[in-house]
Amino acid sequence: MLRGGARRDQGAYAGAERAGDDPLDAAQERRVRAVLALGGVPQSDLPDGVQQVRLRLLERTASGREAPRDVSAWAAVVASNLAMDWHRAKRRRERLGERLAALREPAHPSGEEASVLSLAVARGLDELPAAQRQVVVLRFFADLPVRGIAEELGIPEGTVKSRLHTAVRALRERLHDDEVV
Numbered sequence: 001m002l003r004g005g006a007r008r009d010q011g012a013y014a015g016a017e018r019a020g021d022d023p024l025d026a027a028q029e030r031r032v033r034a035v036l037a038l039g040g041v042p043q044s045d046l047p048d049g050v051q052q053v054r055l056r057l058l059e060r061t062a063s064g065r066e067a068p069r070d071v072s073a074w075a076a077v078v079a080s081n082l083a084m085d086w087h088r089a090k091r092r093r094e095r096l097g098e099r100l101a102a103l104r105e106p107a108h109p110s111g112e113e114a115s116v117l118s119l120a121v122a123r124g125l126d127e128l129p130a131a132q133r134q135v136v137v138l139r140f141f142a143d144l145p146v147r148g149i150a151e152e153l154g155i156p157e158g159t160v161k162s163r164l165h166t167a168v169r170a171l172r173e174r175l176h177d178d179e180v181v
Contacts, residue, residue: 023057024050028072032079039083049086053078117175124174132167135160 024032029050036049053075061067068074125133138149139160146164150157 023054023061023071024075028075031072032075035076035079036083039080039086041083041086045086049079049082052082120175120178121171123178124171127174128167128170132163132170135163136167136171139164 032050032053033046036046037043041049056078057071057075125136128136134153135149138144138152139146144152146157146160149160153160
């Protein structure tokens, strides 16, 4: 009985290849929809899933590969793989959404954590050379642009950038050494 069904399915496959008809009959399409639905694919995405199975069957035909013995079983396996792919893509989108949300919403430390961080930054600033401390304060606390700091101090912009870079690196190392961040 299985062989007869396989021959019938293979014949439908070959007929679709010749006539340009739908490579899936109604029963096969219902089976594909059921596999996709049981795989957790939402109802709104089922037509796209069925089309993907059709497309893969037609691509197989166009590439000259041998017809599957049982088109219905082959289509069910493809549908199952599509359902797994759908879930993987959904997880990727969710993780991406979480990462983007984390970038948009800066973490606000608790009052105690903020106090510890502020104290550590203040200590780190005290340890910096005066010239580096000056540009850090003007840039990050007075919110002056690099050009404004250079004009204010009468030094080249490159010097301001160099001092900022060196100072920030030293502060970062200090905060890591103190295990604050």
